[in-house]
Each structure stands twice: as C-alpha cells, then as structure tokens.
Amino acid sequence: MALSQRRIGWLGAPVLLALVFMLFNSIPSGASGENMSDLPLHAAAANDDAAAIGQLLAKGAKIDVRDKDGRSALLVATLGNKVNAAEALIQAGADVNLKDNINDSAYLYAGARGHLDILKLTLQNGADLKSTNRYGGTALIPASERGHVDTVRTLIEAGVDVDHVNNLGWTALLEAIILGDGGERHVEIVKLLVDAGADVNLADKDGVTPLSHARSSGYDAMIGLLEKAGAK
Template sequence: MQVQKSDSDGPYRLLYCSGKGNKWGVMQELDKGVEPNVGDYDRRKALHLAACEGCTEIVLLLLEKGADVNSTDRWGRTPLSDARSLGHLEICKILEAHGGIDPVGLDSQTPCYQIHYSEVHMKGAILIGEGAFGEVYKVKWRGTEVAAKTIRSPIASNETVRKAFLKELAFWQTLRHPNIVQFLGVLKDSDRLIFLTEYLQNGSLYDILKKKGRLDPVTAVSYALDIARGMNYLHHHKPHAIIHRDLTPRNVLQDEAGRLKVTDFGLSKIAQEKDVYGYKMTGGTGSYRYMAPEVYRRESYGKSVDVFSFALIVHEMFQGRPSNREEPPEHVADKRAYEDSRPPLPSYYPERIRVLIKQCWHRNPDVRPKFEDIITELESILESEKRKVGIGFCHNCVIL
C-alpha cells in the first residue's frame, strides 16, 4: 500500500501558524530548523500569509529571521501586494521599510480584478467539467493554465444577480490560503460571466476516491487536515465568517504537490438568496449526501453545517465510496434529518477517527467541534498513524 508522505509538522505547519497569527507556533517551527522562506505549491511563503492576514507580530518575526521581503508567489504577488489588497497599512509600511515592492501595482488594490477578454482564448478552451452554475474549461492566461468557470446566460443576464456575483468574486480575491483554490479575476467585455481560478490538474477528491477507493489511514488523515485547515480559514475570516454550505468531495481539488484545496465556497449562499438563479443547494450536485440535518429541515444553521459535511467526507475516505450510494441522495438526507441515521463505522477505522467522526456529525449542531479543535486532534492522530507505519519526516524539505 502506497502511503503519502506527510509534513503536518514540517514546513507546511510554519505556513499554517503564520496565517493564523500563532507566534508561538511560528517560533517553534523556526527553532526546529524550518527555513522561513519555504513555500507551498503556489510558492506562497509564510510572509505572504502573515501579511495577507494582518499578523503584524508574525511579519516582524519572519523578517527578523531572514524572510525574503520580495518573494513572489506563482501569480507574481509579493507580501506587499497581499498586504495592500487587504488594506493592512501598518504592515505595508513595515514591508516598504524593509525594501518591499509591489510588482502587480494597481491590480492588488482593484476591488475585483477584471481581465480583458482578449487575454483568454475561450474558443480553444477544453471542457473539464460542469458545475451547478455552468461549464468549467481549461484555458491559458498569461502563459499559465487556469480554470475558466462560466455562469449560464439566464443568470449572467440578470443584472441584480450579476452584481451579486461580482460582489462575491471581489470578496474571493481577498482570500489567501494554501488550502483554498485561488481566485484570479473575472473576464470583462464578454457576453457571459466568466471567472478564472487556478487550475488543479489532479482533479477532485471525488475523482481520487473513484479511482483508488479506500485510502490508507495516513493519507486519509493528511487529506482531512488539508480540508480542515482550509475550512478553518474560511470560518475565521473577518469581519464575517464564510460558511461553505456545499462541502463535498467534488468541491475539494488536489494540486500537483498532492495537497487538497477547497473550492466553490460562497456560491450556494448567493443561490439561496436569489431564487432567480434556478439553482438549489439540494439539486443535482449530490449535495444531499453531505447535507446537515438542520439544512434539510430548513432550520436556521451556522458554521457547524460544514463540520457535518466534513465528517461524511472523512468517512468516505476511509470507506472508499459514499455511504448508502444505492439509495437516492434525497432519501439519505431525509433519514439523517428525521431518523438520526448515520453510516456505519467499521472496526478498521482508527478508534480516534471513529470518535471524531461521531462528534462531527452529532445531531446537535452546538455539540459539533470547531475546525480549529478538529485540526489539533487530526495532527495528533496523524503522528500516531505515522508511528504505526514507521514514517518519518525531514523538517528541511521544501514544498514546491
């Protein structure tokens, strides 16, 4: 059985702690010998994340420890670019005092970055999928393969709806995290609404499970950590938390480095608010299978709906397939909502995973743990599972 090498306690943790403003965690990783300039697949460094999140203490600490003030990510953005786009003026002054530059200039301060239609050749686009709102194509923009997501014309032609989408897309542009898909911009002067995101060629978690089936414990827990970290970032976003509302294996993508990233957060919120979309969160997307009971019952709900969905995704990674897949999705959701039905947890699941899953899909939303607590537990479980199979980790390995 092939096991994915995990680095939850290595360079990747430095990035996580930097974005969280966890000074003690950052110092701990640096004291272990982790270099301050390690990056993720998108070449985003700890300084990028700290600058983006307004973590002044972390920015000062990283600069003191030798972080490159002008390191650029895959999209040509420096820490100063990210600080400017979020309006963190104090951090901008600190970075500029250390020689920081902003190569993307006004792009970093544009509310919703508009890309001229002539820069993307949609005629040669390759269809790679279809979502609830429209088709998804692989195209090239400035020499890089990206994903172009189209919004169907009945939606795009409605001015009220179009404005709501553009407002949401502008909001996405402020988000920076290694475990969420990066929004790049929206095409202007087109007859349909199209926005660009990074392209992740390894497909979705749905594709992975369909191909591989049940995952080994180390890989499954590593993947769960990726999802939990991305969701924790969204849930802690200021000034308003971002509830995904449609967290499914299809909305979790894998990058070239094997990391998982959450995508399509926020779209279902607009759909729920605008009946004109002709889209329901419970529609043909398969969302019923991952839906929290309180959503199905049309009750008020909060962030814990994503925790419920997360539990079912974790269950599926250990199971290798969706539970009750022979039943219609709506029947599954109905039984969970009104009969408190849950999938079985076979004995081969690690005991601590069984306990965590039960907590996450608890019938009482207030009892479900928060993602920050889930992350702490998963990190501990991962260490335990790695010891069982004798996996070590080199702290100086760089994620590229």
C-alpha cells in the first residue's frame, strides 16, 4: 500500500491518515493461520488436516464455534489459505459469511487476499455478495487495490456491485488507480471494471474523478482506458 512521496503530497493528510490506519489494521495477528487457537477444530484447520476435521465433526464438534478473536475454523483455514481444510468445512456446512471481531469472513478475506480456490468455494456455497468489511467495502474493492486480477474477474462474474462505495468514498475503480502501482495487473483490473460497466465518472468524496487520479499519477494506460469509456 506504499505510495510515492509525490502521490502522498497530492492526496493530502486526511487520506494519508486513512491509509496508515488501513495498513496497520489490514493483516490480523496470526494471519498465517497457524497457532491461532487451542480449539481442536481450529488447530486442524490451521494444519490443513481435512481428515481430522471430519473426525472432530463426527464426534460432535461445533462447526462454527469461534475462538477469542471471533474466528471460526473456516476463517482460520482461509487466513492460511488452507484449501483442503476450507473445502472440508464448507462441505460440512460451515458459514462462509460468519464474521470475526474485525468484520472479516471467509468470503471477504479470500476475496481481499486473492485466495481464489477458497473464494470460489464460498461463492458456490452462499457467499453474501453485499457483505462488507470493516472499511465498508465489498470483497471487490481490496481485491482491486491489491492487484488480484483473477479474483476481480471472478467477483465481477459472480455479480458483485462494481460501483459500491466504501467508507473512504472509494470504489473498486478508484482504489485500483489510487492505491495500485499503475502496472500491468492494475491496468487489467481497470479494464475489467470498465468493461463490467463501472461508472468511470464516479468521483471520490473530494470530487476527484478516476481520470483525474490517473492523470495525476501519470498512468497513461489507465488514462487511455478511461477516456475511451467516456471519462471526464
């Protein structure tokens, strides 16, 4: 999420403070998925042990029991991108939308981090496309920011609102431009969003449009895509 000094100066102190807050709150403790709980089901999830998960559930373990951080075993598996464990839990009926103490769910986290296999499993098993994270954003917004092209494509195809606005006043398109690096992945994401019908003139809270942000950063490829789509 690092920005050049030129871009930070242009964005201004309020946005910088928001970015710093996001940075220090974007990765939950124990994000590797290991040693996150002494609950047996959570430990099995962290170890990607589908067999142990099956045995524990057969013995009566509560599938959506939460640890001290509000995390279910499925969320623990998702944090560590443990696909076998996640699949076993989802097939057994784990709630893909169950949120922890900081409003992460398996669906939202898989989308934000580009854990595509788990994301697809959640989408096939009741993911709430309108669900939002602690910043008021859908899964599409952080996926766009972080350059997860296949994840963005998958979420668009699933029907996520491409023009959803988060608490910072940013859409997925704005985040791909403002917080992206202007490289190939973010250009492709801008193209995907534009092709999906994203409003190219939907400005941020300060009235700055996607095209203005792209021009300020010198992102020529993005500028071309936006202008072709009618951006002003």
